[in-house]
Amino acid sequence: MMNIAVIEDDNQELENLIVCIKNFFTKKEISFHIDVFTDPNKLLQNINEIDLVFLDIQISKDTNGIDVGIELRKRNIDVKIIFVTNYTEYLIDGYRANASRYFVKPISQSHFDIEISNVVEDYLQRFAGFTDLRICTHKIYFQNILYIEFCNRRTILHLINGNKIKTIYQLKYWIDTVTAFPFAQSYKSIIVNLNQISGFSKNNIILINNESIPLSKHYKKEFENAYYHNIHRRM
Template sequence: MGGIMIKILICEDIERDKLHLHQLLDSFLLANKISYKIDYLENFDVGTNLFLEYDLIFLDIELGDYNGIEIASKIRTYNRSSIIIITSSFKKYLIDGYKIEAKRYLIKPIDEKVFNIEMQSVLSTSFKQQYGFFDKKISQYKIHYKDMLYIEFLNRHTIIHFVNNIEKKTTYPLKHWIEKLSNKGFGQPYKSFLVNLDYVSGFSSDGKDIIMNNGEKIPLSKNFKKSFTNQYFANLHNIL
């Protein structure tokens, strides 16, 4: 999974179900060489800001005096990106799961084979689109890697250029982004640029620039040409 770290939140108040789900996740993610961090939600009377940092949320329908669907509805009022997987001992809540855009509905006790099949499906489709990070200094919402076109160092600031033509200025040095985006599909063609390899459409005829899929040209220096070209073709191979 190319160094991606998945942040997972388990919302479950039954200890045996909590441990069983954790074991299923450990087994599946380790077998697939996926880096991850699992947290538990112990207090269900919390603000929904907590949920913004998680990529994947496992949510039991019945959480003591709390209703998992109501919690999920609050999350969905301003957080559309986190993937929610409902867990329940009862099929009667299935329709409610669709209402809050849950990706999967798992009946407890969760069968390992069923779990592995469903997780593989989630990771290979919708989950790939959710990779990103949460940084309150830049945005109150999660920033997805797929939305970042390139990062430019200019006038002692770094500017994130997004695919929708929006720009965000940050106080971070380019070194910060090089470290943060290492193994996440970004390459450095020039000392002041870091680009999303998925949006590189090719190279100029003289080999001095790379061409982004929106037509923009970004310089390609001799010092970075070999390493960048290797990254570009490796990424292209992964896509194909």
């Protein structure tokens, strides 16, 4: 379930926003719960239980939504923050809170659906994974995989925590399994999690753990296209 918080001081805009939220999540068949807050301090107290926040930039004469958003980000680095405003000049300030999106009032359903889709997709991918008792006794989340390597007729899942899980499957099995997730093939025997890349050298990919993965000429163009497409999708 996706837990959603809303702070909006205009009752008409609040009602419209809630309708947009309900219509979108119902259509997508995603379970959700909405809490409406009038006091930013109450939201701050509960922020670790919240996945997505719609935050009016001008909450009141004395309370600035940008400052609230910055404090929310300090307390929960994973929460998705979406600013709602009447004034486009405030949008640049929103980057200080690392906001996912901005909506300028009034919000239409069509615009809402387009803009919120990638935000929700990114959230859902955080919890996507698989359970296979032939590999592991617990669920493995795709986001926790750095890369998958084929070696000695087995594939090895290299995880963020340093663990390695050997599997009996061929690389083709994993290519098909992760096709809907941000992975791409960098070498004939390796597929890489695009979200776990920190940079590139001439013929290598540098992962967030500073491990270097080969990027072959054969796969380079397709891999780079997938990488930049993933960055654009998350923006």
